[in-house]
Amino acid sequence: MRADARKNRDHLLAVARVVVTEQGADASLRDIARRADVALPTLYRHFPTREALLDTLLRENFDALAERAVELEASGSPAEALGTWLRECVAVAREYRGVTELMAAAIGDADSALHASCVTMRAAGTRLLARAQAAGAARADLDGAELFALVAALAWLGDQGSFAPRADHLFTVVASAVLPGRTDGDAEAGRH
Amino acid sequence: MRADARKNRDHLLAVARVVVTEQGADASLRDIARRADVALPTLYRHFPTREALLDTLLRENFDALAERAVELEASGSPAEALGTWLRECVAVAREYRGVTELMAAAIGDADSALHASCVTMRAAGTRLLARAQAAGAARADLDGAELFALVAALAWLGDQGSFAPRADHLFTVVASAVLPGRTDGDAEAGRH
DNA sequence: ACCTGAACACCGTTCAAGT
DNA sequence: ACCTGAACACCGTTCAAGT
16 A cells, blocks of 8 residues: 555545544545645545444454453453343443444444454354353353344444433343343453 | 314325335325325315325324233233233334334423324333243333334344344244243144 | 545434425 | 525535646
8 A cells, every 4th residue: 555545544544534433334424635734535545434443443452352352251250251241341432432333234244344343252152151151150042243233222222312321221131131140250240 | 073084094104004004104204195085285285294194104003002901900820911011012113124113213302293192002011021021030120111112123124025034033032032931822833 | 556535225213395 | 374495504525637
């Protein structure tokens, strides 16, 4: 890649991070290009699709979650590991508004630029879930795809302004369905 | 209201019902007006806001849910009544794509045209929840606002194509958190 | 190889003019 | 009282032309 192109790409990404933080995943691409002092077709050249751009913004965090899962697999109780990881997943999925719809679309579309990251994340969750199930700590009738969906739904709740104040408590409620009988390690037990 | 205006209004509503079913809650207003053979400002005159239009489409169903709650309050076990009502709520919220975001926005905004309907619905749920809690059947640390949020989240799951096949099962999972210990009356127990 | 101006077809919103 | 044509400011997407 030519030096000027590299510079444009990096700058576009930095600006996109700001704008998507402000406006969410459906931010105006025109606005991003404008604020990056670049013509719109330049943005399209580097990121042919809105998803390609968001993929680049998200992949880092998604892959970090997969690594984090490996870490947690080796430590603590299976139940606590899963609970902690779920909480961190929701936090990452909430980093930008509107990402949950994207996750849902990407996991189901092999052609999506985000697909690989989502599949990696789901696989990591599936391993943690299986370990907790083997220990009898997690609901047996759940699979990784459903865990992924629950994470997305909980992140979605946090994205809706009027539900956001309840999002933490509702995480606890749903987590208690995934990990029945677990009383330690969740947000509220840890708080008092 | 003048006869021609009434006719326009009714026709707009009928067309909107079709278009919103096809395209979801963010359907093109221009398209609705076009397919109703009416100029765009005519649509704006009758429904000054997209929300005002959707409110009219939804109010009927939302109010029916409130009535349905009254019916269920007087019948069967408190747990079964709540479980049945929750399932029907999710079904109504899934009637049009994108309604869940709208519900979340409307419940938190007193100026929204949908606000009253949402508040009525939440109140109905709160009564059913309180009855189930008094019977020791429902989780004590939940309130009506959280129940409303859970319904919206479950409906949202059903709206995401890739999650939709899991939506029924995830309803059962979440319902089991709201109504712990209940083994009858849910979709899966009823199916075998 | 990379960038840009300019166009195209859309959208929501609003105003002044018609009947 | 009600409806409409037409304009405005936006948007995503793409092409031909520049360096």
